[in-house]
Structure formats: C-alpha cells, structure tokens
Amino acid sequence: MSTQKLQIKWCGEKQFEATSAAGHKVKMDGPPSGGGMDAGTRPMEMVLMGLAGCSAFDVVTILNKKRIEMTALDVHVEAFRVDKIPAVFESIHLTFVIRSPNATEKALNHACSLSVDKYCSVAAMLKAGGVKIHFSVEHINT
Structure with a gap:
C-alpha cells in the first residue's frame, strides 16, 4: 500500500x-x-478534473504502446449531481476527442474502455461509490 x-x-x-x-x-x-x-x-470540479486527467493519462499510455500516433487529445466531462445534501455525482459522461492519422475507431474505443473500466483509479473509486461512468469517442482523422 x-x-x-x-x-x-x-x-x-x-x-x-x-x-x-x-x-x-x-x-x-x-x-x-x-x-x-x-x-x-470548486472541490467537486477538481474530482472531475482528476477523473479526466487520470483517464487521459491511461489513454495516451495505451495508444503509445499500440504505436498509434496522436496529435491531440481532449476530454470533455459532463456530470450530473443529485439534488440533495450531500450533492454527490450520480453519473458522469466523458467524451474523448482524439486526433490521430492512423487510428481506427475500434482501437480508440478499446483504449478508452480499458482506461474507464480497468485502469483509471479515479474511475474505480467513483464507481465503488455508485457513480455511473459512461464514455464516447470522437475520432478526428488528422
């Protein structure tokens, strides 16, 4: 530990x-x-920044190992909180916008899935607290 x-x-x-x-x-x-x-x-924004940063780190690492060239990666985050105190996150959607001249949709989706569902410690912690995390991938071929 x-x-x-x-x-x-x-x-x-x-x-x-x-x-x-x-x-x-x-x-x-x-x-x-x-x-x-x-x-x-705001502190809750920092949690979302941690999630997006952790996942982006994983995606870059995975794509580098697969020798997939990337010219840009942005992660857009949309989160929904419950209407009671404490106002915890109920669900979060990550949109990975990836610019790559040699990637396939399948490879990008696989890399993002590995991060969100397996490697990202922040995602695992939030999911353990009941937060639903979803993602989508937008591939820009450049």
Whole structure:
C-alpha cells in the first residue's frame, strides 16, 4: 500500500490552497451564492478534473504502446449531481476527442474502455461509490 500526502491551507473567506507533496499548488473557492468569490476551482470540479486527467493519462499510455500516433487529445466531462445534501455525482459522461492519422475507431474505443473500466483509479473509486461512468469517442482523422 502506498501513502499520498497533501496540505490544504485556509486563505480566508471560502478560499483554500492545496499543496501536493511535490509542491504543486491549486487554489479552491466557492461560488458567490455560497459565500465564495469564484476565485478558484470548486472541490467537486477538481474530482472531475482528476477523473479526466487520470483517464487521459491511461489513454495516451495505451495508444503509445499500440504505436498509434496522436496529435491531440481532449476530454470533455459532463456530470450530473443529485439534488440533495450531500450533492454527490450520480453519473458522469466523458467524451474523448482524439486526433490521430492512423487510428481506427475500434482501437480508440478499446483504449478508452480499458482506461474507464480497468485502469483509471479515479474511475474505480467513483464507481465503488455508485457513480455511473459512461464514455464516447470522437475520432478526428488528422
């Protein structure tokens, strides 16, 4: 088992600064309607960023191993939260937009499926909490 550590520092109002063990910093804040100043990423957005980043990392790794050339990869995320407290995610849809001159639809779908269904730790954690995660792939042949 490995351990990960980070620190959260309150910066006043509803603002916080997260610092990773490697020293990387991220500012968090809430919306004005919740007492924040909208000066940083919301914590639940960070969860979605973690999911998209983890999955994108996997997809790049898988496609590199398959020797599939990629010129761009974007992941668009649409998430739905329940209308009660805590307002957890109910479902998330990831759209992988991949630019590749030599990929097939089958290879791209397989790489994304391996990530979302097998390798992505963030997806596994969210699914264990009951979140439904779906994905689609848009291939741009360039």
